[in-house]
Amino acid sequence: MKRYFREISVTLALGLVLLGLAGFAPAFYQPQPLLSLATREAPTLVVACGMVLVIICRQIDISVGSQFSVCSVCAALLAARGWPLAMVVPASAALGALLGAVNGVLVAGLRLPSIVVTLATMVTLRQGLNLVRQGAFVNLPDSVQWFGLSQAAGQWTLVGAALALLVAFGLAMRHLAAGRWVYAVGTDAEAARLAGIRPQLVTFLVFVLLGALTGLAATMNLVQSPQVQPMVGAGLELKVIAAVVVGGVAISGGRGNLWGAFAGLLLLACVSPALTHLHIEAYWEKAIQGAIILLAVVADGVRQRKQKF
Amino acid sequence: MNASGSHSAGWKSVVLRYETLLFVVLVAEWFFFYHYGTTTNRRGTVVGFGTLDRQFDILRHSCEIGLLALALTPVILTAGIDLSVGSLLGLCAILFGKLWHDGGLSIPAAAALTLVAGALGGGLNATLITRLRLPPLIVTLGTYSLFRGLAEAITHGAVTYTDFPAGFLFFGQERWLGLPTQAWLFALVAAAIWLLVHRTTWGRAFRTIGFSPEGARYAGLPVERRVAQVYVLAGLIAALAALIYTARLGQAKADAGTGYELFAITAVVLGGTSIFGGRGSVTGTLLGVAAIAVLKNGLACLPVVIRLNAAEEMSGLLTGALLLLALTGSVLPKLWSSFRSRHRRT
Amino acid sequence: MKNPLPRILLVLGLLAGLTSVSAADGKLMITMMPKAKGNAYFITCKVGADKAAKELGVELLFDGPTDSNAAKQNEIVENWITLGVDVITVAAENKEGLSTALRKAQKQGIKVITYDADALPDARSFFVNQATPQGIAWGLLDEAARLCGSEGEFAIITATLTAGNQREWLKLIDERLAAKYPKMKLVAVRPSDDLKDKAQSEATALMSANPNLKVIVAICTPGTPGAAEAVKQAGKVGQVKVIGLGLPNENKRYVHEGVTESVMLWNTSDLGYLTVYAAVALARDELKPGAKTFQAGSLGSFEIRGDNILLGQPFIFNKGNIDQFDF
Numbered sequence: 007m008k009r010y011f012r013e014i015s016v017t018l019a020l021g022l023v024l025l026g027l028a029g030f031a032p033a034f035y036q037p038q039p040l041l042s043l044a045t046r047e048a049p050t051l052v053v054a055c056g057m058v059l060v061i062i063c064r065q066i067d068i069s070v071g072s073q074f075s076v077c078s079v080c081a082a083l084l085a086a087r088g089w090p091l092a093m094v095v096p097a098s099a100a101l102g103a104l105l106g107a108v109n110g111v112l113v114a115g116l117r118l119p120s121i122v123v124t125l126a127t128m129v130t131l132r133q134g135l136n137l138v139r140q141g142a143f144v145n146l147p148d149s150v151q152w153f154g155l156s157q158a159a160g161q162w163t164l165v166g167a168a169l170a171l172l173v174a175f176g177l178a179m180r181h182l183a184a185g186r187w188v189y190a191v192g193t194d195a196e197a198a199r200l201a202g203i204r205p206q207l208v209t210f211l212v213f214v215l216l217g218a219l220t221g222l223a224a225t226m227n228l229v230q231s232p233q234v235q236p237m238v239g240a241g242l243e244l245k246v247i248a249a250v251v252v253g254g255v256a257i258s259g260g261r262g263n264l265w266g267a268f269a270g271l272l273l274l275a276c277v278s279p280a281l282t283h284l285h286i287e288a289y290w291e292k293a294i295q296g297a298i299i300l301l302a303v304v305a306d307g308v309r310q311r312k313q314k315f
Numbered sequence: 316m317n318a319s320g321s322h323s324a325g326w327k328s329v330v331l332r333y334e335t336l337l338f339v340v341l342v343a344e345w346f347f348f349y350h351y352g353t354t355t356n357r358r359g360t361v362v363g364f365g366t367l368d369r370q371f372d373i374l375r376h377s378c379e380i381g382l383l384a385l386a387l388t389p390v391i392l393t394a395g396i397d398l399s400v401g402s403l404l405g406l407c408a409i410l411f412g413k414l415w416h417d418g419g420l421s422i423p424a425a426a427a428l429t430l431v432a433g434a435l436g437g438g439l440n441a442t443l444i445t446r447l448r449l450p451p452l453i454v455t456l457g458t459y460s461l462f463r464g465l466a467e468a469i470t471h472g473a474v475t476y477t478d479f480p481a482g483f484l485f486f487g488q489e490r491w492l493g494l495p496t497q498a499w500l501f502a503l504v505a506a507a508i509w510l511l512v513h514r515t516t517w518g519r520a521f522r523t524i525g526f527s528p529e530g531a532r533y534a535g536l537p538v539e540r541r542v543a544q545v546y547v548l549a550g551l552i553a554a555l556a557a558l559i560y561t562a563r564l565g566q567a568k569a570d571a572g573t574g575y576e577l578f579a580i581t582a583v584v585l586g587g588t589s590i591f592g593g594r595g596s597v598t599g600t601l602l603g604v605a606a607i608a609v610l611k612n613g614l615a616c617l618p619v620v621i622r623l624n625a626a627e628e629m630s631g632l633l634t635g636a637l638l639l640l641a642l643t644g645s646v647l648p649k650l651w652s653s654f655r656s657r658h659r660r661t
Numbered sequence: 662m663k664n665p666l667p668r669i670l671l672v673l674g675l676l677a678g679l680t681s682v683s684a685a686d687g688k689l690m691i692t693m694m695p696k697a698k699g700n701a702y703f704i705t706c707k708v709g710a711d712k713a714a715k716e717l718g719v720e721l722l723f724d725g726p727t728d729s730n731a732a733k734q735n736e737i738v739e740n741w742i743t744l745g746v747d748v749i750t751v752a753a754e755n756k757e758g759l760s761t762a763l764r765k766a767q768k769q770g771i772k773v774i775t776y777d778a779d780a781l782p783d784a785r786s787f788f789v790n791q792a793t794p795q796g797i798a799w800g801l802l803d804e805a806a807r808l809c810g811s812e813g814e815f816a817i818i819t820a821t822l823t824a825g826n827q828r829e830w831l832k833l834i835d836e837r838l839a840a841k842y843p844k845m846k847l848v849a850v851r852p853s854d855d856l857k858d859k860a861q862s863e864a865t866a867l868m869s870a871n872p873n874l875k876v877i878v879a880i881c882t883p884g885t886p887g888a889a890e891a892v893k894q895a896g897k898v899g900q901v902k903v904i905g906l907g908l909p910n911e912n913k914r915y916v917h918e919g920v921t922e923s924v925m926l927w928n929t930s931d932l933g934y935l936t937v938y939a940a941v942a943l944a945r946d947e948l949k950p951g952a953k954t955f956q957a958g959s960l961g962s963f964e965i966r967g968d969n970i971l972l973g974q975p976f977i978f979n980k981g982n983i984d985q986f987d988f
Contacts, residue, residue, distance in 0.1 A: 141699020279459025307447030472822025
């Protein structure tokens with residue numbers, strides 16, 4: 007119980023919000039809009055899965071938003087050239103993995119601080135994309151949207167895929183040796199090394215994995231609409247990091263899990279539609295989001311402080 | 316980090332110091348842009364980078380980000396970080412505008428209250444970080460949203476405060492004793508921070524804490540109090556930057572300072588301050604700010620870049636590249652020596 | 662590498678390239694600043710501007726912030742001042758924020774023209790007025806009223822809460838709403854951060870929160886296709902109508918599918934063309950204060966009212982005419 011305090015408290019908070027909505031704005035619970043909301047957040051969840059690993063490994067990656075944009079535009083251009091989706095998706099994931107590998111080499115190979123490295127790659131990728139594309143939309147062929155399936159089928163496929171990835175990663179982190187390596191490296195890299203794990207390799211791989219997942223997420227977003235805006239993914243890094251952290255993944259590494267991050271993401275994803283449903287003016291949104299992040303961490307801080315004394 | 320008492324180390328350590336290298340890069344950059352960014356226009360007047368006006372513009376444009384970078388230097392020295400300074404700048408600008416315009420206060424009174432508000436904002440960060448021992452990255456990520464959100468909530472996003480009196484705009488738009496007025500303020504703050512960090516035991520504690528908070532505690536330093544002071548100071552300086560921003564543009568709006576925190580962090584890190592704390596200097600930060608400002612403004616004067624219509628993108632790209640280069644360069648000697656020692660052993 | 666000479670020559674060649682481009686060739690230098698560079702609206706504006714610059718044999722610099730930001734616009738104008746350009750044309754993000762810098766430019770003998778969004782009148786010579794804020798705001802509202810029969814709920818999607826032009830349009834919409842359409846109710850104003858995907862999420866939430874919603878009005882260009890996609894996915898085509906500002910190419914498919922009723926836009930390419938023509942005429946002293954008409958190349962004659970050069974009414978694209986446009 008104590009071990010999962012944070013995950014439980016976030017889930018409770020989420021429950022409270024959902025209950026409040028049920029009381030004051032029952033219109034929130036309609037299957038179609040909810041499915042749409044879930045579909046819109048599915049790519050974010052996929053990126054969050056990767057981010058959880060990176061943060062547990064005591065690193066951070068703030069370049070995911072830019073990676074997402076670059077992968078989206080490249081994938082869209084390929085699809086517009088008539089590549090089948092079966093090739094676009096792996097290509098985008100590979101591109102993402104490559105971008106992640108750049109971060110990985112700099113962080114794990116040269117032992118540079120990840121926050122600064124990814125700050126630099128974030129700016130470089132974003133401005134590079136601006137330079138090349140000048141903001142032009144990419145129109146996609148009709149066969150791309152919803153994989154050429156019906157809308158409902160496409161939406162369920164995306165949501166299902168994201169949840170399947172979540173479950174797979176959740177189980178892997180707990181039951182596979184590789185998952186425990188990530189915790190070990192994040193808790194104490196030197197101890198992990200002495201235990202026979204190669205911390206630099208693990209660090210490199212989590213960045214590559216996050217990149218690949220970001221590339222995959224980009225295509226999951228791509229198939230949702232018939233055109234792609236190069237600005238897509240701006241601010242994604244903050245959204246994902248906030249969700250992961252609210253969900254109890256410790257920024258100091260080694261602690262947290264995917265379920266908490268999932269609850270955190272759901273909580274933050276509900277804020278904006280909840281405000282619309284409760285008819286609260288939009289200018290409160292950022293302040294409320296900030297307050298939620300602070301409350302989540304403060305609750306944890308207060309509890310730990312109580313334990314100490 | 317500073318040169319005092321290092322005579323015995325000889326000239327080599329001075330020349331090879333990171334700050335010196337950065338200074339050389341800055342000078343080279345400046346001359347490059349001076350040479351290639353200065354032209355004569357159709358009417359035969361000298362225009363571009365080489366004009367005095369341009370140099371003053373560089374000073375004026377980099378003041379606010381420079382102040383934030385100065386504010387962040389002690390923070391990062393203690394191994395902390397503050398993502399909220401840009402948002403706090405926005406909130407303070409709004410508060411200042413509101414106090415003066417709606418509150419009917421005089422400019423000095425409104426400015427003083429704004430500074431207090433900035434310190435309070437920093438105090439909120441400080442309380443959460445030191446009292447509850449929360450990681451600074453998360454706390455300031457929260458206040459990053461919170462401060463910006465409050466600025467939008469107060470103005471409903473809509474109100475823009477303008478028509479400030481000329482006496483106030485003087486601080487952002489005019490010159491005093493030959494230099495843009497805000498440059499003097501900036502120099503004053505820079506000198507104060509330099510003295511604080513490098514010449515007082517108070518400031519030296521920042522680096523000690525950054526190196527090892529436990530060690531600092533055992534050495535009898537009031538770690539929590541020092542860390543708290545660093546964030547309050549950052550809030551205070553962010554408020555000052557808000558005043559200068561408002562004076563320079565002649566308007567206060569809820570989007571003031573958006574994204575400035577990233578520029579400021581970039582400048583600090585480029586200046587050689589370690590993001591892990593403990594290592595770094597105010598001189599380095601100043602050089603970092605200057606290097607970025609000259610790059611940004613210089614590119615905007617370079618004919619090739621102008622014709623590509625890509626000054627902002629290019630400066631973003633090159634700043635990112637410069638940062639990566641500086642980071643890589645700073646670890647190469649260490650990697651090389653560890654590589655050599657490993658080979659000697661085998 | 663044994664012989665460093667080729668490399669040195671290469672570097673020297675590159676550096677020589679840097680200077681040779683900068684050699685003054687006596688052409689007029691006109692600058693044009695959009696509110697945000699990546700925005701499709703201003704990209705098409707540049708197309709027309711480039712065409713005009715070519716016809717007139719002047720040099721056109723087109724630069725602006727990548728996100729709409731008053732501080733950055735200010736810095737770019739000040740940069741242009743020290744570059745000694747001949748005319749500065751800007752779409753001001755915010756009236757007051759840019760006027761100081763523009764006045765400074767005028768003091769240095771640089772002519773200033775605003776287009777798309779005006780600065781303070783004393784900070785520029787002419788304003789190329791593509792459609793008054795009233796024209797846009799009222800036009801959109803009237804179109805919304807027509808679609809819902811002047812009664813019922815509608816919602817608005819904006820770019821950001823702080824964007825100057827959006828605030829002005831909202832204010833005008835509010836005023837006209839109170840005066841002319843008492844039975845229409847504006848249920849929400851939601852920002853989309855100029856992101857199409859966010860506009861889509863917002864529109865989805867708006868529709869489920871307000872089941873009686875009849876019209877969504879997007880007053881930023883990425884918002885219109887975003888809202889249309891949301892309506893389509895919610896299966897509410899015909900029940901909720903979308904109108905807004907936008908470019909034909911981004912909205913064609915939705916207009917044909919009947920999701921988007923109409924898209925409003927002045928001809929942005931003409932706006933750029935006219936602005937550059939006006940700028941050059943001003944620099945050559947052919948356009949003077951007090952003029953009543955203005956001749957702009959292949960576009961013909963334009964009326965000048967006061968110091969506003971009028972481009973004409975905003976254009977409404979709908980099913981019937983949208984295929985004739987490609988921008």
